[in-house]
Amino acid sequence: MNTSIQKLSLLSLLIMSCAASADSLSLSSTDIAHGDFMPxxxxxxxxxxxxxxxxxxLSWSGAPEGTEAFAITAYDPDAPTGSGWWHWQLINIPKEVSSLAAGAGDSAKKLAPKGSVQISNDYGVAGFGGACPPEGHGAHRYQFTVHALSKRLxxxxxxxxxxxxxxxxxxSLGSSTLEALYKR
Known part of the structure; x- marks a missing residue:
């Protein structure tokens, strides 16, 4: 085998192994499922x-090396706004945390991990704001994403x-998305 083919093969293996390690972060939930309608x-x-x-x-595993904190976001790209709709952004989740209880997005319940910060959603409230697509607008996609962060924000x-x-x-050092649906 000539040297350029060997170098190309090694480069391909390196790229594939980097992609595999970047995809190790995974997100799951006991309340919602990827591709299914939310309750x-x-x-x-x-x-x-x-x-x-x-x-x-929400639960996650497989954080990349160098993770110093996590962020959770919930976003509807189908909202008829021209810019989508932020339903939830929770940042600076400590790196030792790997799950959130149902209701952690309600600031009054104080279930979010200590040190984390709820950002105001597009309803104007710091915390989670659930799905509310316009009636008859069809199914909207709700993208719940965990991000492994290289530093606290x-x-x-x-x-x-x-x-x-x-x-x-x-x-973000890596992310994983669980996309659930909702319609009215």
Whole structure:
């Protein structure tokens, strides 16, 4: 085998092994499932919706080396806003934590890990805001994502969802998404 083919083969193996290690972070839930419709417990209460507004239980494993904190986001790319809809952003989850209880997105319940910070969602509340797509708009996708962060994020007290999203992505070592559906 000539040297250039050997180098190309080694480079391909290196790329595949890096991709495999980057994909080791995984996210699961006992409350919602990838590709399935969420129950009314995860529907917002307000804006004409009457659900439980309960953030789902989430667990993750396989954090990449160098992880210093985690962030959880919930985002609806199908919201008719032109920019989607941030339902939840919880940052600075300690690196020792690997799950959130159902309801951790409710600031009043104080179930979020100590040291973590709830960012104001697009409903204007710091915490989880459930699904509430317009009636007859069809199924919306709700992307729950865990990000392994290279550092804890230092954000202003009233950081926007866009700023939080930017900083999360700028310091993400890897992520895993569970995409659930909802319609009214």
């Amino acid at each position: 009314p417990a995860q529907e917002f209460q307000g804006f004409g919706c009457t659900g439980g507004n309960l953030s789902p239980q 230092d954000l202003p007290e009233n950081a926007s969802g866009a700023l939080a999203g930017y900083m999360i992505n700028a310091h």
